Amino acid sequence: MTTVMFRPHSIAALRALACAAGLACAPLWAQTTPAASDATAQVSTQPQANGKVVASGVVPDESTRQAVLAQLRAQYGNDRVVDQLGVGNLVAPPKWSDSLQKILGTPSLKRVSRGALKVRGNVIEVSGEVENEATKQQVLSDISTQLNPTYTVRSSLRVAAAPPTPTLDSTLANRTIEFQPGNALLTPNGQRLLDELVPILAKMPGKRFEVVGHTDADGARDANIVLSANRANTVRQYLAAKGIPYASLLTSGAGPDHPVADNSTEEGRARNRRIEFKPLP
Secondary structure, three states: OOEEEEOOOOHHHHHHHHHHOOOOOOOOOOOOOOOHHHOOOEEEEEEOOOOOEEEEEEEOOHHHHHHHHHHHHHHHOHHHEEEEEEEOOOOOOOOHHHHHHHHHOOHHHHHOEEEEEEEEOOEEEEEEEEOOHHHHHHHHHHHHHOOOOOOEEEEEEEEOOOOOOOOHHHHHOOOOOOEOOOOOOEOHHHHHHHHHHHHHHHOOOOOEEEEEEEOOOOOOHHHHHHHHHHHHHHHHHHHHHOOOOHHHEEEEEEEOOOOOOOOOOHHHHHHHOOEEEEEEO
């Protein structure tokens, strides 16, 4: 029996492979059983942290070794492939080298992350994560169409969980839209945070918000009311300039009247100097 195996070795190897080549594969151990007819040949590649792809293990002959390396170099680039392949006295099925090259050359395998490809005899097992169901079907189809009907493809591919969609609350959590001291001019950090809000607001057409400015308790209340209203209006104008409908944002200034922290400490005052987005009906 001949096996071509790509098997995860560790979490670090999987992550490195997802960044370097799109397919996570483990180091190879060549194994043979006492019976020559049951000999096993295995090959694997493992990308390193420096972006290299290491081909290791044992193949039945030098021509297969050269063919595997050539295929890997064509797939990943000459300068990324590190040759650690050996040649051993192994028994392989007819045209094993050709089948191996076809499998290694499947372009869509680069779209599999945290995954593995194992060929055991005429059975191919592929696992890992893909971005969506269409990609999953494409990978399986690409593998199947390159091999003769004697091969069976078994899939453990799974669609990766979508990352959490950012929301206004999650984006603003424990962060402050910063202004220059004593006025309504945004700091660069304040602009960057508003830039993060633009795509979130853009995905909520028709939704209206009240932009409420708040200050700490330092200074005269009337002056702080005016300052907080001016800062809220600055936010409205900045977002409108980025494409958010002006009419979808109303503004108000609450000054120091609604603190969320103790104004007797600098940390508390910093938390009280904030902008809130309140959904409107």
